[in-house]
Amino acid sequence: MTETTTRQADQIAPAFVAAADEVVARYPVSIRSASLPLLHLWQNEFGFVDDSGIEWISARLGLVPINILELVTFYPWFRREAAGRTIIRVCRTLSCAMAGSHEVKEKFCEAVGLDPHAGHHGFGCAPPTSPDGKFSVEFVECLASCGSAPVALVNDDLIENIRPDAVAALVEKLK
Amino acid sequence: MASILPPPHSKERRIIFGNISLPDYAPDIDTYIRHGGYASLKTALAMKPSEIVGAVKAANLRGRGGAGFPCGTKWSFIRYDDGKPHYIVVNGDESEPGTFKDRHILHRDPHQLIEGLVISAFATNTHLAYIYIRCEFPHAARIVSEAITEARARGFVGKNILGTGFDLDIHVHQGAGAYICGEETSLLESLEGKRPYPRIKPPYFPAVLGLYMKPTIVNNVETICHVGHIIRLGAAEYAKMGTPGDGGTRTMCVSGDVVRPGFYELPCGAVTLRELLFDICGGLKPGRSLKAVIPGGSSAKIMRADEIYKVKGPDGAMVEKNLSMLDVTMDASTLQSIGTMIGSGGVIVMDDSRDMVRTLNNLNTFYAHESCGQCTPCREGSLWMAKMTDRMLAGGGRADDPAALKSVADNIAGRTICAFGEACSWPTQSFLAKFPEEFAIKAS
Numbered sequence: 001m002t003e004t005t006t007r008q009a010d011q012i013a014p015a016f017v018a019a020a021d022e023v024v025a026r027y028p029v030s031i032r033s034a035s036l037p038l039l040h041l042w043q044n045e046f047g048f049v050d051d052s053g054i055e056w057i058s059a060r061l062g063l064v065p066i067n068i069l070e071l072v073t074f075y076p077w078f079r080r081e082a083a084g085r086t087i088i089r090v091c092r093t094l095s096c097a098m099a100g101s102h103e104v105k106e107k108f109c110e111a112v113g114l115d116p117h118a119g120h121h122g123f124g125c126a127p128p129t130s131p132d133g134k135f136s137v138e139f140v141e142c143l144a145s146c147g148s149a150p151v152a153l154v155n156d157d158l159i160e161n162i163r164p165d166a167v168a169a170l171v172e173k174l175k
Numbered sequence: 176m177a178s179i180l181p182p183p184h185s186k187e188r189r190i191i192f193g194n195i196s197l198p199d200y201a202p203d204i205d206t207y208i209r210h211g212g213y214a215s216l217k218t219a220l221a222m223k224p225s226e227i228v229g230a231v232k233a234a235n236l237r238g239r240g241g242a243g244f245p246c247g248t249k250w251s252f253i254r255y256d257d258g259k260p261h262y263i264v265v266n267g268d269e270s271e272p273g274t275f276k277d278r279h280i281l282h283r284d285p286h287q288l289i290e291g292l293v294i295s296a297f298a299t300n301t302h303l304a305y306i307y308i309r310c311e312f313p314h315a316a317r318i319v320s321e322a323i324t325e326a327r328a329r330g331f332v333g334k335n336i337l338g339t340g341f342d343l344d345i346h347v348h349q350g351a352g353a354y355i356c357g358e359e360t361s362l363l364e365s366l367e368g369k370r371p372y373p374r375i376k377p378p379y380f381p382a383v384l385g386l387y388m389k390p391t392i393v394n395n396v397e398t399i400c401h402v403g404h405i406i407r408l409g410a411a412e413y414a415k416m417g418t419p420g421d422g423g424t425r426t427m428c429v430s431g432d433v434v435r436p437g438f439y440e441l442p443c444g445a446v447t448l449r450e451l452l453f454d455i456c457g458g459l460k461p462g463r464s465l466k467a468v469i470p471g472g473s474s475a476k477i478m479r480a481d482e483i484y485k486v487k488g489p490d491g492a493m494v495e496k497n498l499s500m501l502d503v504t505m506d507a508s509t510l511q512s513i514g515t516m517i518g519s520g521g522v523i524v525m526d527d528s529r530d531m532v533r534t535l536n537n538l539n540t541f542y543a544h545e546s547c548g549q550c551t552p553c554r555e556g557s558l559w560m561a562k563m564t565d566r567m568l569a570g571g572g573r574a575d576d577p578a579a580l581k582s583v584a585d586n587i588a589g590r591t592i593c594a595f596g597e598a599c600s601w602p603t604q605s606f607l608a609k610f611p612e613e614f615a616i617k618a619s
């Protein structure tokens with residue numbers, strides 16, 4: 001885990017509180033249902049979820065912190081430390097693997113200056129991130145676009161039919 | 176996103192993908208209405224709720240999410256007037272490897288889903304619904320949320336829908352990268368804000384003790400979309416497109432070693448595997464021959480190209496005949512009769528260049544990563560199956576590895592809380608049964 005000197009919760013703006021209220025309103029039967037969407041809101045705002053985030057969300061929903069922490073440690077999407085500005089998630093599942101996704105991932109790693117064979121450290125950790133903090137690259141499971149394999153999710157955008165030899169140029173555009 | 180669909184093959188019948196095929200189709204409400212959207216809702220609101228449930232039953236609509244349960248039967252477990260709140264949760268988690276149809280509906284025709292959902296809610300006395308979308312579809316979550324806002328502004332969603340006194344709220348809920356959330360009770364736990372551990376059935380059948388322990392319908396995105404078309408076409412007309420046990424159209428997603436992978440909407444049981452792979456998908460890559468096919472998402476048992484199958488069906492007929500793999504009809508009951516399944520419609524094709532141990536290892540790694548960890552046989556077994564195939568690939572296979580793999584798989588299926596147990600053992604069991612020689616080579 002990264003040592004953070006500033007607590008994310010100290011940087012909350014009124015707009016964030018309003019957005020959180022809006023999220024909670026979608027769950028009229030049980031506000032605990034808002035825990036996942038609040039985690040998304042938090043991570044989108046701050047890049048990751050620190051202890052103060054876990055405390056803030058649990059307090060907002062009348063829960064105890066472990067109720068939120070157990071979600072962060074279960075779901076692969078959430079992390080407790082900063083990732084790169086652009087996160088490249090290459091699909092490693094069958095159809096993409098058959099179409100060459102391992103080579104595609106290696107090319108992405110090389111293009112952003114990462115060791116292609118460095119592993120992911122596990123739940124809660126950020127995926128391997130380039131020294132300049134610009135890129136993270138990781139393998140993920142099937143992205144539901146197997147017909148246009150190999151694919152990768154680059155931040156919010158899906159890139160399909162990726163040719164290994166086109167990766168370097170793609171990364172240049174993302175820089 | 177592949178923007179425009181190629182013109183349909185002559186066997187295709189685009190009901191769900193009708194709008195999406197149009198070159199200038201956009202996801203906004205005006206475009207949808209211009210193409211006849213929300214007319215089925217008006218028809219449905221003039222019907223009795225029980226008539227709608229009856230129509231869905233008569234249409235022989237089976238769930239498109241994987242389990243293939245008859246949709247009308249599922250709905251009739253909900254008692255309209257039991258005085259309890261009911262909920263509908265649309266399963267847009269789409270994460271079964273090989274499946275990629277819901278993604279397009281959510282991104283490109285969200286109102287089709289909303290219309291089907293409002294009809295489904297009206298039929299089952301439901302006033303609150305959630306659309307659960309995997310977080311790897313961030314644009315879809317935004318597009319569907321905007322569509323709900325548009326529909327609310329036009330009186331199709333919200334209070335007193337089209338002046339009928341019927342109320343329905345719909346919200347989008349995003350997942351967080353876990354495959355298990357596609358399993359319906361895991362999805363409900365996820366939606367309740369808890370760790371998404373699947374619930375044990377019985378007693379936690381969603382229709383009895385679902386979301387917030389109230390009667391709940393969980394249906395796949397495509398399934399809910401079909402409801403609108405059943406109302407539009409009439410149950411009889413709709414059912415007629417398919418086979419007696421599998422009505423309407425189903426989207427087949429084809430990936431792997433074919434010339435034209437993609438998704439194709441076909442009347443249920445309209446094509447054999449040969450027609451699907453060779454006529455529609457352009458056959459195998461030059462110089463290659465067919466080795467194996469997974470017919471219904473990664474957990475469906477694999478079919479071997481040179482095998483002769485004893486087939487019953489399609490439906491009704493129930494005549495036994497011997498067929499080569501390519502002559503098997505792609506409908507739910509035929510595939511069931513040969514020991515595999517149509518599942519989520521995800522067809523993964525492998526040619527003669529593929530190593531079956533490597534292929535299985537890819538799936539084993541997937542399942543080992545995605546097990547929720549609640550049940551010991553699944554948590555430990557999925558990991559061991561991945562480790563053993565890893566070892567075989569690294570040249571460290573042992574003579575008893577195939578038997579050990581089979582024993583691990585056999586001890587998962589049927590001994591777990593949810594069907595992930597079956598889903599992760601079927602690939603190992605079927606790969607070993609169909610390709611023993613490849614495992615034997617790597618086991619020495």
Ligand SMILES: Cc1cc2nc3c(=O)[nH]c(=O)nc-3n(C[C@H](O)[C@H](O)[C@H](O)COP(=O)(O)O)c2cc1C
Nearest residue numbers: 238239240266268269270357358359394395398594
């Ligand atoms: C491990 C597992 C994963 C599943 N994933 C999905 C999924 O991603 N999408 C889906 O619609 N159904 C999925 N299902 C099936 C659901 O549990 C449920 O049967 C389905 O959503 C019901 O809808 P339907 O009757 O309309 O098919 C999955 C089931 C299991 C056991």
Ligand code: SF4
Nearest residue numbers: 547549550553591593
């Ligand atoms: S079978 Fe596997 S995924 Fe399902 S509840 Fe048990 S451990 Fe979890």
Ligand code: FES
Nearest residue numbers: 091096143145146
């Ligand atoms: S296998 Fe890569 S998107 Fe499905």
